[in-house]
Amino acid sequence: MCVGLAARVVGVKNGMAMVDASGAQREVSAELLEELEPGDYVMVHAGIAIAKITDDDESETDALMESL
Amino acid sequence: MEKNKTAKEIIETYNGPKLRIMEVCGTHTHEIFRLGIRKILPENIELISGPGCPVCVTPVSFIDEAVWLALEKGVTVCTFGDLVRVPGTKMSLGEARAKGAKVQIVYTPLDAVVYAREHAGEEAVFLAVGFETTTPSACLAVKKAMEEELSNFSLLVANKTMPKAYAALKGSADAFLYPGHVNAIMGNCVCEELAQKEGVSGVVTGFTAKELLAALAVVIGRYKEGKSFFVNCYPRVVKEEGNQKARALMEEVMEACDSEWRGLGWIAGSGQKLREEFAPFDARIKYKVPEVEGKINPACRCGEVLQGKCKPTDCKIFGKGCTPQHPVGACMVSNEGACAAYYQYGEN
Numbered sequence: 001m002c003v004g005l006a007a008r009v010v011g012v013k014n015g016m017a018m019v020d021a022s023g024a025q026r027e028v029s030a031e032l033l034e035e036l037e038p039g040d041y042v043m044v045h046a047g048i049a050i051a052k053i054t055d056d057d058e059s060e061t062d063a064l065m066e067s068l
Numbered sequence: 069m070e071k072n073k074t075a076k077e078i079i080e081t082y083n084g085p086k087l088r089i090m091e092v093c094g095t096h097t098h099e100i101f102r103l104g105i106r107k108i109l110p111e112n113i114e115l116i117s118g119p120g121c122p123v124c125v126t127p128v129s130f131i132d133e134a135v136w137l138a139l140e141k142g143v144t145v146c147t148f149g150d151l152v153r154v155p156g157t158k159m160s161l162g163e164a165r166a167k168g169a170k171v172q173i174v175y176t177p178l179d180a181v182v183y184a185r186e187h188a189g190e191e192a193v194f195l196a197v198g199f200e201t202t203t204p205s206a207c208l209a210v211k212k213a214m215e216e217e218l219s220n221f222s223l224l225v226a227n228k229t230m231p232k233a234y235a236a237l238k239g240s241a242d243a244f245l246y247p248g249h250v251n252a253i254m255g256n257c258v259c260e261e262l263a264q265k266e267g268v269s270g271v272v273t274g275f276t277a278k279e280l281l282a283a284l285a286v287v288i289g290r291y292k293e294g295k296s297f298f299v300n301c302y303p304r305v306v307k308e309e310g311n312q313k314a315r316a317l318m319e320e321v322m323e324a325c326d327s328e329w330r331g332l333g334w335i336a337g338s339g340q341k342l343r344e345e346f347a348p349f350d351a352r353i354k355y356k357v358p359e360v361e362g363k364i365n366p367a368c369r370c371g372e373v374l375q376g377k378c379k380p381t382d383c384k385i386f387g388k389g390c391t392p393q394h395p396v397g398a399c400m401v402s403n404e405g406a407c408a409a410y411y412q413y414g415e416n
Contacts, residue, residue, distance in 0.1 A: 001148035002122050002198055003095055004249045032313045043305055046205040047176025051252040055304035061282040068289045
């Protein structure tokens with residue numbers, strides 16, 4: 001139950017977002033994020049988009065390793 | 069010194085003092101197993117699976133309350149699927165269903181609101197469990213039910229918050245892998261304070277192979293420096309301030325209370341309950357749920373597993389009397405549980 005799902009926003013309407021996760025589409029609540037737009041990537045938990053994903057893991061970890 | 073090494077090399081070549089790292093999140097536990105990361109750890113790094121699976125830390129008494137509501141009050145219990153097979157003192161919700169209880173599996177509490185709206189003749193009770201990641205969805209469900217003036221929807225609440233648990237587990241590990249999505253909601257302030265004031269070290273990380281390896285390399289690098297630390301290794305999702313709208317929503321709907329954790333016992337201020345203005349949606353008040361003292365199967369060692377005091381394989385019933393098909397303890401039920409991970413992937 002407590003599993004985050006990364007998904008791409010396909011559309012936003014009336015506080016709900018249609019998201020696509022590897023081809024599977026589902027409507028989730030977009031009420032807890034500001035200025036969500038189609039094309040954004042979000043983390044979904046229990047039917048709610050809880051955070052925007054702003055980068056990929058490759059450049060994120062490259063920056064981390066540089067800091068060591 | 070570590071400049072030209074990959075994260076994997078830093079991990080494999082660590083030759084310092086024994087380093088115990090607790091992965092708090094159940095999804096971290098499973099991804100670490102699934103990706104084979106345990107296989108590359110040197111002997112002096114120990115990974116301990118902590119209490120970050122909501123199903124695993126939900127006490128037996130909560131299941132007993134849900135079974136009572138279903139069988140004695142005839143409510144329709146709406147729940148995340150993995151709670152259905154968690155054993156209660158006398159039976160699980162799945163066994164209650166075989167006795168006529170109505171149990172509806174939902175993906176989100178918002179679906180339970182829809183169920184209540186579409187089944188006006190039934191009383192729907194959603195089983196609200198989980199940490200800061202799932203609590204906002206329960207709060208949103210209550211607000212929607214209130215807006216729609218639904219009188220047949222309520223919550224049985226056992227939501228928990230992580231910071232007090234980290235402090236309670238302080239001596240169990242040298243560093244924590246904090247659950248990425250709890251910090252995505254709550255921000256990093258709590259973890260920074262733990263490092264500065266309590267001497268509790270840790271990093272928050274994501275769930276891919278790159279992220280997990282980099283996070284472990286960071287733990288090793290910072291641990292060698294000998295001071296308590298916190299590092300955000302998941303900045304693409306975890307922002308310093310977290311999700312302020314979600315935090316405001318939780319603050320509006322819920323308030324802190326003492327809470328029982330399977331294995332850890334009662335931790336003051338570590339639970340959540342509905343605020344007084346939302347009392348009509350509190351199933352314990354609405355149905356006058358009696359206080360119950362759940363009794364766990366004495367052979368089950370989930371409590372010690374959750375504290376890192378023993379491995380799942382140290383439990384006598386692991387893989388024998390207790391399997392994913394016939395779980396005795398909650399850690400074997402949930403896909404995020406440590407026992408289920410050890411059963412699925414083996415000790416390493």
